[in-house]
Every structure is written in structure tokens, then in C-alpha cells.
Amino acid sequence: MNLQYLPASGYLHRRSPVTASSSPRKLSPPLSSFSPSIINTTPLSVPKISSKPPSLPSLLKTLDSTNLQSIPTETLDSLLSNLTPKEQTVVLKSQRNWRQLLLVFNRFRSxxxxxxxxxxxxxxxxxxxxAKKWDELRIYWVQMEKDGVFPTNNTYGTLIDVFSKGGLVKEALLWLKHMKSRGVFPDEVTMNTVVRVLKDSGKFDVGEKFFKSWCRGKIELDIVDLGSGWEQGFSRENKPRLAATYNTLIDLYGKAGRLQDASDCFKEMLISGVEPDAFTFNTMINICGSCGQLSEAESLLEKMEERRIKPDTKTYNIFMSLYASRGNVDGVLRCYRRIREIGLRHDVVSSRIILQVLCEKKMVHDAENVIADIMAMGGNIDEQCLPVIIKMYIDEGLLSEASIFFEKYCFGREISSKNYAALMDAYAEKGCWKEAEDVFYAEMTRERNKDIIEYNVMLKAYGKAKLYDKALNLFESMRNCGTPPDECTYNTLIQMLCGAELLDRATELLRNMKEAGFRPRCETFSAIISGYCHTGFVSGAxxxxxEMKASGVEPMGKKSLLLQQYLWLRLIIFM
Known part of the structure; x- marks a missing residue:
């Protein structure tokens, strides 16, 4: 987004006419043509309006249950009249989408x-x-100036936040430059937002420098490549007073791997009289545990309870993850039970961790109890757990149970291609090609093309079962099904055929692979070379x-060196 600052007002503008778009690079329409383009005129039932103004709860209920775009302007104006500014704020915040919000806001403004x-x-x-409606945002930003409303720290903090979360980090930071042009020095909330943006962008040192410069009362914009900085109108240092600020800094140090700095920041927070919250302790617990200081993390839980700060589900999820990484099944189970004991609810993360641990340990009965508990609470099994559970059954030889589980919890459900392929791979790894095939074709009823990763796993299953004709037939059908083979497809199939000594077909596929623009790996060439050597056709090898050398693929490692020596030895023997 190319932004330019107006010297007089400091508001942003673009040089050319604008047209509405969700892309920040496209331009927006004139304000007069904006409203019709976003209003759906489909007629729906119009609420009856009594002569008595509705109470605020009644009004909110009416607005929430009605398609406001279908209501005549006069009726909507009657609903929204006689509200105090505070009530108008409540109404605006309650709108469930940006279109309805703008409709209500425009009626207020009228x-x-x-x-x-x-x-x-x-x-x-x-x-x-x-909603990433950048051009509409620009329209209301300009209109804000026309209405004589000057942006506040909250305005800039909002803009920095939404631009960064919309993937426009550079544009988000540019609002700092605009703040300077308006003479608005960042307050603690805005400063914290900027530090969070820099932290989430991996710019840990820059985030720390920005915080320290704010504390000195002079922000150096050159830190974030925005030119010279500016000072407050008074000479005194700023001290953070919000738990959110310390939370951001502690998390920044943790992500940077600076445990001691995170610990020092936590101590400074306590010394300054800023009360930590559950987020503070969760962050510190996670940092300590991730750095191998599990005992310190456990002592933090005790301190948390001593300060009468109630642990939440995330607190126990963190400990479950830490115990799971150390193979401590009892610790994981203890935390999982504790969540329910203190009146909290398990979330998706809790269920994912416990099922992962139980399935890896082949604790089938316990895993099934957890599954039953999840379903009894009206939940659903996280799709990342589905391949893990199927694999547990297969590894234990419980193919019938695996099939029943798939029918009950997987069939007909929207599952990502990655996880669907993982379901197939669990069967393929054990040579259960027919079961993998059943899973593969069970998805055919879905109205989408299969992803290439699913085809590649099915080819792998056929290869392990030495069903080469099935593999070749599937390969030939891929293009007709709208999924062209990729580099992995060719590599898998060529190495499979070489293992079956179908070298002519493998060599043909190698040519097709190169014609398709893919570059074969060293392993692919090596498979064909080894195949020729095994059959005694050294000249072909x-x-x-x-050809491998001419393609720019160099032999890699000791194995390739031995292969070269083996080739020349066999060549000498046959000469």
C-alpha cells in the first residue's frame, strides 16, 4: 500500500481515483457510491415498531435478529433515534458484521x-x-477528518493493530510516522501494540529498543526505519503501569530465548506494583518449561495460587505439553483430570495433547474413554487426532476397530488433505493397502479434487504391497481427475519400479519427469543406476x-562415492 501524507492535515490519501476492493493495492469508490454497493436489497420481514421507544436490550435483540439491509430507512431511523452516545456505542459494538455496522453508523451520522x-x-x-476492507477503511478515515474528529491514541492503536493482523506490518508501523505529524505521542497501550507487532514479526531487539525509547520519553523512529523520532512535551521517564505491557515484554524475551531477561522483567513487574494475571504466569511457566526449568515452572504454579490468581485451562494445557515432551504420562493425566476437578472445561488443545500421549503409549482403553468424554460433552474430535487414533488401532492389530472409528468419526467429515493423507499413511506403513485404498476412495463423494499428497500416499501403499500395475493405473488416472503429478509422485514411482526391476518404464518416467519441468533427485537417479547394475546392464547405468551429471545433479555423500567405485568395477569386469 503506497501511502502519502497530506502536509496540512496529515491525513492519508492516494493520488488516483479509487474503486472498492478487499485488496490494499486497489483503490476505493467515492463515498457517494459506496453504500449501494454493500447493501443487499433482498426483501425480508420488517419488524413492527411501536410508538414507545424500545429499551436498549430489546433494541439489541431486534437488530441482532433482523437483516438491517432489508429495513426501510425510515423504520431503521425510528429504531435508532433518541439514543445517548453511550447507547450508540453499545449498538455499534454489537453489530455482527462490518456491513451492518456501517449501515447503523451512517444512520447515526445522518x-x-x-x-x-x-x-x-x-x-x-x-x-x-x-474484515480487510482497506479502501472502505480509507473512506471513513477521510470522513473522520471531514467531521472534525481528530484521531486519538486509541485510533492509532486500533489502526496499528488491524493492519498488522491483516498482514500489513510495514503499513501498520507507518502509522507511527503519522502520529508524529499530528503531535500525538504514543500512550502505553499504543506503545504496547507496537511492541507486540514487532515481537510477532520476530524483531525482538527492535521491539525492546522501542520500549526502552518510550520509557525515556523519546521514541526513535529510525529504530523501525521511519526516520527521526520525537519527544514528549515534558521531560520525564515513562513507567509501564499495565499488566499487558509486561506480558508482551515477557513473551518477547521468551520467544527470543532470553530466560533471564524474562525473569528480570517479571520481577520488575512485581516490584513496580503491577499485579500479574493468569496470562503473565502462563507465559512465564511456558518459558521456564521450554527452557528445561520444569521445577521452576511448577513453583510458579504454586505462586500463582498463593496470589489467588486462578489457573485457567491454558495453564494446565501448558503443563500437559511440558510433561508430554518428557514422556511423563502420569503428569499429563493428572493435569487433564485437574481441569475438570476445579470446574474448568477441556478445550481442543487439552484433548489433542491427552489423545496424542495415550495413543503413542497404546493405551487403547484410556483413549476410548477420553473420546467418549469428548463426545458426551458435545464436542468433536480434533481432526489432527484422527490419524493418531487410527494408527494406534492399526499398530495394535485392531483393524476392525480402526474401520469402525473411521466410519463413525471420519467418513463424510470435512478433513484437510494433509490429515486425510495421514489416515491413509497409517495403513500404508503397515502394508494394509486395501484399507488405505478404502479410505482413499471413500472420499470420492466429496465435491473437490483430491490433493496430490493423497495420491502420493496411495502410490506408496501400492508400492509397499508390490502392486505395480495398480500404482501405474492410478498414476495414469491422476491427470484425468484434475490432479497432475508432482516431483514427489515421479520420484516415488520411479524408485518403486526400479525395485521391481521395471527399468524401461522407470527410465521412461524419468524422461517424462524432466519434460514436465521437474528436476530428479540424486536418489532417483541412483535407484535407476542401482537397478541397471543389479541386472548386469552396466553400460545403461x-x-x-x-545423464545425472549433465543435469547438474551431483552425487552426494559417501554412499554416492561408493556407487561410483562400484560402477567402474562392474564395468571393468564386464569388459
Whole structure:
């Protein structure tokens, strides 16, 4: 997004006319043509309006249950009249999508008695930013100036937040430059937002420098490549007073692997009289545990309870993850039970960790109890757990149970190609090609093309079962099904055929692979060379080896060196 600053007002503008788009690189329409383009005129039932103004709860219920875009303007104006600014704020915040929010906001703005204020604009800007409606956001940013509403720290913090979460980190940081042009020094919330953006971008040192410069009362914009900085209008240092600020800094140090700095920041927080919250302790527990300081993490849980800060589900999820990484099944089970004992609910992460541990340990009965518990609570098994559970059954030789589980929890469900392929691979690894095939074709009813990874796993299953004709037939059908083979497909099939000494077909596929623009790996060439050597056709092996060199694929490692020596030895013998 190319942004330019107006010297007089400091508001952003672009040089050419604009048209509406969700892309930040496209331009937006004039304000007069904006509303019709986002209003659906499909007629629906219109709520009856009594002469008595509705109470705020009643109004919110009516607005939530009605398609506002179908209501005549007069009716909507009647609903929204006689509200205080605070009530208007509540109404705006309650809107479930950006279109309805703008519709309500525009009706407020059309009222003669309406006084524009930054809070309402901030709500609109946040909703548009979350929806990535950058051009509509620009329209209301410009309109904000026309209404005589000056941006506040909250406005800039909102813009920095939504731009960064929308993937526009550079544009998010540019708002700092605009703040300087307006003479608005970041408050603690805005500063914390900037540090969080830099942390999430992996710029840990820059985030720390920005925080320290804010504490000194002079922000150095050159830290984030935005030019010279600016100072506050008074000479005193800033001290963070919010738990959120310390939480961001502690997390920054943790992600940077700086355990001591995170610990020092936590101590400084306590010394400064800023009360830590559950997020603070969760972050510290995770940092300590990830750095191998499990006993320190456990002592933090005790301190947390001593300060009467209730652990949440995430607290125990962290400990479950830490115990699982150390193979401590009892610790994982203890934390899982503790969540329910103190009146909390297991979430997706809790279930994923416990099932992963139980399935890896082949604790079938316990895993089934957890599954039953999840379903009894009205939940659903996380799709990442499905391949893990299937693998547990297969490894234990319980193929019938695996089939029943698939029918009950997998069949007909929307599952990502990655996890669906993992389901097939669990069978393929054990040579259960027919079961893998059943899973593969069970998905054919879904209205989408199979992903290449699913085909590659099925080819692998056929290869392990030495069903080469089935593998070749599947390969030939891929293009007709709208999924062309990739590099992995060719490599898998060529190495499979070489193992079956079908060298002519493997060599043909090697040519097809190169014609398709793929570069065979050293292992693929080596498989064909080894196949020729095994059948005594050394001259063919030498020919393929020279082709490998001509393709720019160099032999790799000691194994390749031994292969070269073996080729020349066999060549001498046959000469």
C-alpha cells in the first residue's frame, strides 16, 4: 500500500481515483457510491415498531435478529433515534458484521442531533480492518477528518493493530510516522501494540529498543526505519503501569530465548506494583518449561495460587505439553483430570495433547474413554487426532476397530488433505493397502479434487504391497481427475519400479519427469543406476550416471562415492 501524507492535515490519501476492493493495492469508490454497493436489497420481514421507544436490550435483540439491509430507512431511523452516545456505542459494538455496522453508523451520522466522536469511528475502523476492507477503511478515515474528529491514541492503536493482523506490518508501523505529524505521542497501550507487532514479526531487539525509547520519553523512529523520532512535551521517564505491557515484554524475551531477561522483567513487574494475571504466569511457566526449568515452572504454579490468581485451562494445557515432551504420562493425566476437578472445561488443545500421549503409549482403553468424554460433552474430535487414533488401532492389530472409528468419526467429515493423507499413511506403513485404498476412495463423494499428497500416499501403499500395475493405473488416472503429478509422485514411482526391476518404464518416467519441468533427485537417479547394475546392464547405468551429471545433479555423500567405485568395477569386469 503506497501511502502519502497530506502536509496540512496529515491525513492519508492516494493520488488516483479509487474503486472498492478487499485488496490494499486497489483503490476505493467515492463515498457517494459506496453504500449501494454493500447493501443487499433482498426483501425480508420488517419488524413492527411501536410508538414507545424500545429499551436498549430489546433494541439489541431486534437488530441482532433482523437483516438491517432489508429495513426501510425510515423504520431503521425510528429504531435508532433518541439514543445517548453511550447507547450508540453499545449498538455499534454489537453489530455482527462490518456491513451492518456501517449501515447503523451512517444512520447515526445522518441524525441532526448526532455529535461525531472518535470512539464511534474507532469501532468502524476496527471492524473494517478486521474484515480487510482497506479502501472502505480509507473512506471513513477521510470522513473522520471531514467531521472534525481528530484521531486519538486509541485510533492509532486500533489502526496499528488491524493492519498488522491483516498482514500489513510495514503499513501498520507507518502509522507511527503519522502520529508524529499530528503531535500525538504514543500512550502505553499504543506503545504496547507496537511492541507486540514487532515481537510477532520476530524483531525482538527492535521491539525492546522501542520500549526502552518510550520509557525515556523519546521514541526513535529510525529504530523501525521511519526516520527521526520525537519527544514528549515534558521531560520525564515513562513507567509501564499495565499488566499487558509486561506480558508482551515477557513473551518477547521468551520467544527470543532470553530466560533471564524474562525473569528480570517479571520481577520488575512485581516490584513496580503491577499485579500479574493468569496470562503473565502462563507465559512465564511456558518459558521456564521450554527452557528445561520444569521445577521452576511448577513453583510458579504454586505462586500463582498463593496470589489467588486462578489457573485457567491454558495453564494446565501448558503443563500437559511440558510433561508430554518428557514422556511423563502420569503428569499429563493428572493435569487433564485437574481441569475438570476445579470446574474448568477441556478445550481442543487439552484433548489433542491427552489423545496424542495415550495413543503413542497404546493405551487403547484410556483413549476410548477420553473420546467418549469428548463426545458426551458435545464436542468433536480434533481432526489432527484422527490419524493418531487410527494408527494406534492399526499398530495394535485392531483393524476392525480402526474401520469402525473411521466410519463413525471420519467418513463424510470435512478433513484437510494433509490429515486425510495421514489416515491413509497409517495403513500404508503397515502394508494394509486395501484399507488405505478404502479410505482413499471413500472420499470420492466429496465435491473437490483430491490433493496430490493423497495420491502420493496411495502410490506408496501400492508400492509397499508390490502392486505395480495398480500404482501405474492410478498414476495414469491422476491427470484425468484434475490432479497432475508432482516431483514427489515421479520420484516415488520411479524408485518403486526400479525395485521391481521395471527399468524401461522407470527410465521412461524419468524422461517424462524432466519434460514436465521437474528436476530428479540424486536418489532417483541412483535407484535407476542401482537397478541397471543389479541386472548386469552396466553400460545403461553409466549412461544414466552421465545423464545425472549433465543435469547438474551431483552425487552426494559417501554412499554416492561408493556407487561410483562400484560402477567402474562392474564395468571393468564386464569388459
Amino acid at each position: 441524525q441532526i442531533s448526532y455529535n461525531p466522536n472518535p470512539i464511534h469511528y474507532n469501532i468502524a475502523l476496527r471492524a473494517l480492518g478486521k 553409466v549412461e544414466v550416471y552421465q
